[in-house]
Amino acid sequence: MKNFFAISTIFFLSFISCNKEKNSVESTSQLPEKTVSTPEKFAIDSVKVDDSLKIDNNLTIAFKSKLLVFSQIKDSILLDSIYAKENIHSTNYSKANLTKELEAKKAAFYTETKNGLKDYKPDFKQTWNNNSDMNVFSNQNDLLTIKYSGDGFTGGAHGYYYEFYKVFDLKNNKTLYLSDILSEQDPKIWSRILMDNFLKNDLGKGQAEMLLVKEIQLNENFYFGKDHLYFLYNQYEITAYAAGPVLIKVPFSAIKPLLKSEFKTRLGL
The missing domain is CATH 3.90.640.20 (Heat-shock cognate protein, ATPase)
Structure with a gap:
């Protein structure tokens, strides 16, 4: 009888131990894997201006532009190079300031277009526009490639279109050139x-x-x-x-x- 109780006790303890181990494995499998410390995700925001102005019955002028905002980039020389292609030069490339820059570009486009129309009026309805865009083309190994593109039409036989790419070395805070x-x-x-x-x-x-x-x-x-x-x-x-x-x-x-x-x-x- 003593042997029976001893064997029963060992079996019971083994059973409890196995259940605990099983529950431990099941509980662990439901938890996320332990993560390794990684750099903060490279966050990108943007600002946009999309507006139009009717000049007369036959002509509307429109302005549409988007700029990327890189809040994590602090190097002023690198930021100057990023926005130079958009003809923006500032001491502060915050979202608010970049929005002001776009509004200023819109106002300049409206003024220039209206001044050029003093002696000309279209004979049929048309829209003259100025569009520009900024997009991340790739971002790998701390090498950021930005695609700048734009198009427009201000009368004449046809409009225009362009694409331009620039590569930025985020590791060394510099613009990459062929050299x-x-x-x-x-x-x-x-x-x-x-x-x-x-x-x-x-x-x-x-x-x-x-x-x-x-x-x-x-x-x-x-x-x-x-x-x-x-x-x-x-x-x-x-x-x-x-x-x-x-x-x-x-x-x-x-x-x-x-x-x-x-x-x-x-x-x-």
């Missing part, structure tokens, strides 16, 4: 590289038929991905207006000897 990426910028070497890749990229597009230049030169309107370096040429830069923007992608594998070692290390090339 930070390329160890060799010889125009003879690069005109051949760009022309060859332009023709390869153009298959079926017909942009080559509207080429206005014999040689394609490097420009600072670039960005990059994992495998390619991209150059963007806007209308009239190397082709006729009807061709639209021209994007030339150059494989890193083809230009590795022309890249700076620091850049290759940063991208893991």
Whole structure:
């Protein structure tokens, strides 16, 4: 009988222990995994102005613009470079101040357009506009690429459109230029590289038929991905207006000897 109680007691304690272990596992599985301390998420806000003004029965002028707001970027030189493409120069790039800047740009557009209409009135209804936009194109490895774009129409045969890209090194608080990426910028070497890749990229597009230049030169309107370096040429830069923007992608594998070692290390090339 004593042996029976002893065995029963051991079995009972083992059962309780197993249940506790099981409950502990189940409870733990319902909790989130322990997180490793990571940097604060890169927050981005924006400000917008979207307005229009009727000048007369046939003409309306409209202004639409968006700016990104980077509250976590504190370096003044870097901020100056970010907003320079939008022709905004300030000592304070807060949301409130950027809104004021956009309102000032709208007022300037309205005034300039109205002053230019003193001796001209459209014969039919139309809208003249000025649009601009700012978007994050990519943000990886502390390399932030911003796409600036815009379009508009103020009479004439056609409107206009543009795209521009800038890359910012958030780790070192600087704007990246070709001089930070390329160890060799010889125009003879690069005109051949760009022309060859332009023709390869153009298959079926017909942009080559509207080429206005014999040689394609490097420009600072670039960005990059994992495998390619991209150059963007806007209308009239190397082709006729009807061709639209021209994007030339150059494989890193083809230009590795022309890249700076620091850049290759940063991208893991």
